[in-house]
Amino acid sequence: MTRRVLSAVRGGSGAGGVREGNAAAILSVIRAYGPLSRRAIARHTSLSMPTVSRQVSTLIDLGLLSEPSDPPLTGEVGRPTVPVDLNSNVIAACGVHIGVTTTTYGLSTLRGELLDSERIPTPQGAPEEVLRCVARKVGVFLGNWPERRIIGIGLAIGGQVDVERGLLDHGPLGWRGVPARVILEEVTGLPVHLDGHVPAMATAELLFGEATHARSALYFYAREMVGAAVAVGGVLHRGPGQSGSIAHLPVGSDVPCPCGRTGCLEVTVSERAVSERAVRAGVLDRPDIRSLRSVAEAGDVTAHRILTERAHALGRAVALLRDVVNPDLVVLGGQAITDAPAYLDAVYDAYARTTALPDAGLVTVTRFGPDVQAMAACAGLLAQLYERPFSVVGVPENRR
Known part of the structure; x- marks a missing residue:
């Protein structure tokens, strides 16, 4: 074309x-x-x-x-x-x-x-x-x-x-x-x-x-992959060479990571990893994040626990990053956030319990x-x- x-x-x-x-x-x-x-x-x-x-x-x-x-009338003289x-x-x-x-x-x-x-x-x-x-x-x-x-x-x-x-x-x-x-x-x-x-x-x-008028902002993303970006004065920070990564940010879970450590962010919260845990727990027949949410909404206690644990891990990760950057605004995005509104309170609760700064700051969803x-x-x-x-x-x- x-x-x-x-x-x-x-x-x-x-x-x-x-x-x-x-x-x-x-x-x-x-x-x-x-x-x-x-x-x-x-x-x-x-x-x-x-x-x-x-x-x-x-x-x-x-x-x-x-x-x-x-054009609309402005009421101005002249x-x-x-x-x-x-x-x-x-x-x-x-x-x-x-x-x-x-x-x-x-x-x-x-x-x-x-x-x-x-x-x-x-x-x-x-x-x-x-x-x-x-x-x-x-x-x-x-x-x-x-x-x-x-x-x-x-x-x-x-x-x-x-x-x-x-x-x-x-x-x-x-x-x-x-x-x-x-x-x-x-x-x-x-x-x-x-x-x-x-x-x-x-x-x-x-x-x-929301970040259009913010002096500084932290953007946090989670779905199949995780990532974060920082902007100051309306300018996005881009470091030299390869992009930074938060995939291996330690969030305190017991999930093993291919890197050899335990509790890395991405293997704890990614859609595939979360839905595979549900399969191993007998909640699902095959990995599917939408099915997992549906089962949790229907009252399955194990499905609800798995999604709550993910929300807590997300909240801890956001708090750790926010404490380092200390921006005016934190924006949360990605389907791990936007497709799971029922678990936002769990994200915010873990965030508030983890942050070491006295003011929780402004956190919003994209x-x-x-x-x-x-x-x-x-x-x-x-x-x-x-x-x-x-x-x-x-x-x-x-x-x-």
């Missing part, structure tokens, strides 16, 4: 220059506080009114901003002020999240609203063929949105991601040095942005979630719920747009 993508313009006054920095600043304040009048934009960004007016006009031409056709807002009707970002068992893809507006999403079992086979299969399905999915200008595809995945070279390593899938970017771009004809799934989810929170994987993959690409809008969508001929 080939789609039209506006070419980027390299150079001082276009992509990468002062004009692009000004445009990025305007987009960011409207994303965080909009809709805003031009005068309010100038106050937020400290840009001059002529600069704001020029950049807003350019961003409207690009389809990134829009003015209401029937010339009416017309607010501008992100344009949710033209440009969209596609996101693909490849998980151990499930692959999710979706399409998001500039405001972080999912237009649609689909889930499929992660295909089996050689990684190159898996990626080609997923890319073909994504191409069919995007064909349902011919009126949208798709700016590219964000790919989010666990394991280690070489963002610059577009390569993937994923231990549970057995992938090593897979050229994911090249494969997806060849099949879809769209530019591709890669990121680790936890950093991508944290990015979604920074752009559109607003993206079960859509977090699709939204995260879109967010990685949208972050590129907000940082370098002209590089992503180009500059109109009359504005160069």
